Amino acid sequence: MIEINDTIAAISSGLVPSAIGVIRISGPRSISILNELIPESRGVAPRVVRSGWVRRKEKNDNEEEKIDYVLYFYFKAPNSYTGEDMVELHGHGGKRNMERLLEVVLEKGARLAKPGEFTMRGFLKGKIDLPRAEAVMSVVCAKSERALRAAQAQLGGVLTKEVEEIRDIIVSQIARLEAGIDFPDDVEGLDLEREKLEEAEKRLETMIGKWKKSKFLSGGLKVVLSGRPNAGKSSLFNAFLGKNRALVDSEPGTTRDFIEAEMEIGGSLITFIDTAGIREGGSKVEAMGIKASWEVLKSADVVLFLVDENEIEYGQFLQIEKASEGAVFLPLLSKSDLGWKPSTKLEKILEGKRVIRVSVVTGEGLKELEGMLVEFAGGGLSLDEPLLLNLRHFKCVEKALEGV
Secondary structure, eight states: OOOSSSOEEEESSOSSOOSEEEEEEESTTHHHHHHHHSGGGTTOOTTOOEEEEEEEEOTTOOOEEEEEEEEEEEEOTTSSSSSSOEEEEEEEOSHHHHHHHHHHHHHTTOEEOOTTHHHHHHHHTTSSOHHHHHHHHHHHHOOSHHHHHHHHHHHTTHHHHHHHHHHHHHHHHHHHHHHHHHOTTTOOOHHHHHHHHHHHHHHHHHHHHHHHHHHHHHHOEEEEEEESTTSSHHHHHHHHHTSOOSOOOSSTTOOOSOEEEEEEETTEEEEEEEOOOOOSOOOHHHHHHHHHHHHHHTTOSEEEEEEOTTOOOHHHHHHHHHHTTTSEEEEEEOOGGGOOOOOHHHHHHTTTSOOEEOOTTTOTTHHHHHHHHHHHTTTTSOTTSOOOOSHHHHHHHHHHHHHO
């Protein structure tokens, strides 16, 4: 169990080389630790910037070691990020210097903070609600423009506001219902009030309806390229990345293992995975790569199934489509620049499915395909609306809807 009444400290600015690095201290001994490290800080007023040398004095030794010249800030409880007395030391950045500063702080009795512990203390002190606390990590970990904007909107309270409004509607209706049971002659207009409950239900359904796409804002969309050997998977993979990351050769079976790369398209994070061509036979190493390809299909959000002029057997097509269950399955007619046309058999296999013709040589279909992937990744969602960004949010709203 994590102690919540002691004093904690950590490097809050990371350990990358930089001009400035920040040590954060929070808890009852924050100000006394500051006074011990920088004696002239005694009596410092809250939220006033001061500077001074952080010094270390060895036991039984009158000599002092100067550690770093820092700016220091004192935030008096409850007016701080954590709701506790809090101190920040702004020293010179860089891994070793930050580690030395943290070392002397810990020597004075602070405990090394666990990941997210400052935010947890702020939550426990009522300085921040749970969705906003979660949004802090989402902002820090955002890998795309839209992920960052969605996290910032949540940090700003857009989801909290929506949830509180829905909660108020439900609570008021419960109170009205109970009053109607206890005092039936004094409470009127229950039919009119039912409209408010229906409004709450509709707002919950709206958030759940957008979950199918909003869940990709934080984690990104996983797109797997699949198909027979030499169907053009690696060429398409390289075209998306804008560089030759995967080997391309006319000999089938060039890709022996899956290759993964992240990129941002239209502000959305998309992870492309190029897989080994699926076929019977081949070398032992190629067979291992094909086995990995089948496994990757199970975790895909979108499967781009490439078919070229060599086409594919109906049984194998169904097998791959079944392995992609739960993902968007999108057939692509590859190498369209060669002018080939699907046979009657292939047309029958693809009947009723949305199909895109693509060529990495002419660029045909690539923009259309990119647009579809961005849409799948939540590109059409307004980030100013309340969105569910993680599974906990979804489960809570789903449970609330069941209750309504």
